[in-house]
Amino acid sequence: MSTQSFHAPRALLPGGWASDVRLEVSAAGDLTAVTPGAPAEGATRLAGPVVPGMPNLHSHAFQRAMAGLAEVAGNSEDSFWTWREVMYGFVGKLRPEQVEAIAAQLYVEMLKGGFTAVGEFHYLHHDPEGRPYAELGVMSERIVAAARTAGIGLTHLPVLYGFGGFGGQAAGAGQRRFLNDPARYARLIQDFAKAHAGDPQVRLGIAPHSLRAVTAESLTAGLAALDAIDPAAPVHIHIAEQTKEVEDCLAWSGERPVEWLMNRFPVGPRWCLVHATHMTAEETRRLAATQAVAGICPTTEANLGDGFFNAPDYLAAGGHWGIGSDSHISVSAIEDLRWFEYGQRLLHRRRNRLSGGASDPNVGAWLWRQALAGGAQALGRPIGALAPGRRADWLVLDGEHPLLAGRRDEAWLNALVFAGNANPIRAVTVGGRTVVEDGRHVAEAAVAEAYKRTLKELLS
DSSP: OOOEEEEEEEEEETTEEEEEEEEEEOTTSBEEEEETTOOOTTSEEOSSOEEEOEEEEEEOGGGGGGTTTTOOOOOTTOSHHHHHHHHHHHHTTOOHHHHHHHHHHHHHHHHHTTEEEEEEEEOOOSOTTSOOOSSTTHHHHHHHHHHHHHTOEEEEEEEEOOOSBTTTBOOOGGGGGGOOOHHHHHHHHHHHHHHTTTOTTEEEOBEEOOTTTOOHHHHHHHHHHHHHHOTTOOEEEEESOSHHHHHHHHHHHSSOHHHHHHHHSOOOTTEEEEEOOSOOHHHHHHHHHHTOEEEEOHHHHHHHTOOOOOHHHHHHTTOEEEEOOBTOSOOOHHHHHHHHHHHHHHHHTOSOOSSOGGGSOOHHHHHHHHHHHHHHHHHTSSOSSOSTTSBOOEEEEOTTSTTTTTOOTHHHHHHHHHSOSSOOEEEEEETTEEEEETTEETTHHHHHHHHHHHHHHHHO
């Protein structure tokens, strides 16, 4: 791909909205110049307002295919823990080619829904009996193949999973496909790093699954293996998602999960603590001070009945955050941002809870910009802004769509998040490559056919 020039009639830049913005993109897919007030001659004209694409910081791709399967009432104590048993049953069936087909469909849906990069929290490593494949990282390579088919940016986060409960309890049969000891895990991430060195669309990080699934020793070993490859690479972990998890951690250690982690490991800007739903005021303050990212997944957290994140106190303390679609019962940047705000409205019985205050009062616009920054940080890639040195990832909105018509600038983003469920995203570009045009993905038909065949196999 040669160098390219694009021209936006209006675009959201780091310093605010600007008109007649010329975007110069290198052959590698990086922005080399962003010039407001520039002529359009010789450039591809973008037919609407342009905003940076949203990073999705938390994904379990295979779970897209089980969306709706656990929505059957009957157990009055139904919770995350009963949902997990349904998931274990589903995951036991998946073959590598099926995982690729599901992930490709998901990533197409993500792109159409406003996400241009994804953090894939990938824990499905081995065959259904828990035996490593001849190619140890074959499942990870299927995820990369799906991301390339769809054209989405990928931060791949192979999961370190060794145990079934706090304190090194033995894992159960439903977890056998996830398990690696530290030595085999180190080999897995080393092989992945070598295979994808120099690819600007792929970044490696790690994901110790949770404090239930690692010990202090195995987590230390996993971090050392990653640091030997890239000491700045992202580290993601599920934490404090359910009250039972907190109670079990207290019974085991006398400390709460976030407290336990921060007391023993150097949690900082490279870390993403996914969910962090149940924290004390002190944990909330301490986490914000680390400048780590809280990974908020509102639609999944609602679907599982997890609870509400303590957003007001965390944000008041300067905490960073981003959004993920997690189990993918919804695949929409718009819906997850909306429900982050709506959850706080329901909890506090007040409106317009999340904003920058008097100096930045537009809730939808504030949510979009904050999630861009936090998501980019969590994924460890140069994304989330239209600026030189960042990836050329953006959305073109349909300014004449009924949801956006007659508005401008911050009002576009307020309407994008809060004005309804119709999708006013006209086109999507990732790394300088346009992958969605007129609302359709360039590979949509073929990807959908492969996905439908896979679903019929799995559900027959």
